[in-house]
Amino acid sequence: MTVLDTQTRTTKPVGMSDAEWQARLELAACYRIFDHLGWVEMVFNHITVRVPGEDGHLLINPFGLMYDEVTASNLVKIDLDGNILSDSDWPINEAGLLIHSVIHANRPDAHCIMHTHTTAGTGVACLRGGLDPDNFYAAQLHDMVAYHNFEGVTVDPEEKPRLVANLGERNLMVLRNHGLLALGPTLPAAFSALWTLQRACEIQLAAQSSGQPLTPVTLEAAVRSTKESFQMGDRTQAGRTLFTALRRRIDRIAPDYAV
Numbered sequence: 001m002t003v004l005d006t007q008t009r010t011t012k013p014v015g016m017s018d019a020e021w022q023a024r025l026e027l028a029a030c031y032r033i034f035d036h037l038g039w040v041e042m043v044f045n046h047i048t049v050r051v052p053g054e055d056g057h058l059l060i061n062p063f064g065l066m067y068d069e070v071t072a073s074n075l076v077k078i079d080l081d082g083n084i085l086s087d088s089d090w091p092i093n094e095a096g097l098l099i100h101s102v103i104h105a106n107r108p109d110a111h112c113i114m115h116t117h118t119t120a121g122t123g124v125a126c127l128r129g130g131l132d133p134d135n136f137y138a139a140q141l142h143d144m145v146a147y148h149n150f151e152g153v154t155v156d157p158e159e160k161p162r163l164v165a166n167l168g169e170r171n172l173m174v175l176r177n178h179g180l181l182a183l184g185p186t187l188p189a190a191f192s193a194l195w196t197l198q199r200a201c202e203i204q205l206a207a208q209s210s211g212q213p214l215t216p217v218t219l220e221a222a223v224r225s226t227k228e229s230f231q232m233g234d235r236t237q238a239g240r241t242l243f244t245a246l247r248r249r250i251d252r253i254a255p256d257y258a259v
């Protein structure tokens with residue numbers, strides 16, 4: 001068994017739908033983008049997407065691989081209970097899947113769910129006041145971020161209803177003392193939302209580390225920024241330009257994601 005095929009697979013595997021192969025390519029590229037950006041936590045954390053046309057089926061990273069080893073063909077197809085449905089040399093992280101599976105099950109609009117433990121994201125998640133509104137990116141997230149209190153390492157099924165209730169209809173959540181979560185009707189939409197939140201966290205910590213008082217963003221400016229940033233145009237197109245540009249970079253620097 002090898003981690004990565006040395007034979008580049010330029011066409012989808014026999015018997016796989018074109019829609020699934022395209023979803024695998026997009027998701028594998030996303031794992032490489034996260035790696036490129038440093039949004040990685042060793043072999044932990046997950047990005048999941050639904051398999052188009054297959055109700056209740058998800059794609060997830062194999063447990064044990066770094067993000068720069070994830071490829072379109074080694075992504076694992078599972079159901080919402082974590083049963084593996086595709087041929088895989090690797091297991092999945094069932095504990096890590098809990099957050100993703102319960103949200104996919106309860107949010108039909110969640111095509112894609114991303115969860116990170118970045119230093120900036122987890123750092124802000126540890127602050128009593130959470131996300132501060134006083135920077136360019138946080139101002140675009142007014143009333144868009146949910147919070148969920150820390151109960152442990154998210155392996156207890158009894159936490160599921162509280163996760164779902166605290167998320168509500170929002171697409172971003174700060175898991176207090178833990179990390180960040182984003183979802184979207186498309187992978188690029190989830191990515192652009194998470195990128196905005198990640199940048200807000202990075203800038204908040206940089207500004208707060210100065211020890212100087214921050215210049216407040218007015219409520220009016222935050223409301224307007226959020227409206228202009230997220231409510232314009234077709235939401236399904238959100239993030240598409242950004243993600244496509246990053247995927248071109250991955251095509252240049254890590255084209256083996258597509259095997």
Ligand SMILES: [Zn+2]
Pocket residue numbers: 045115116117178179
């Ligand atoms: Zn986590």
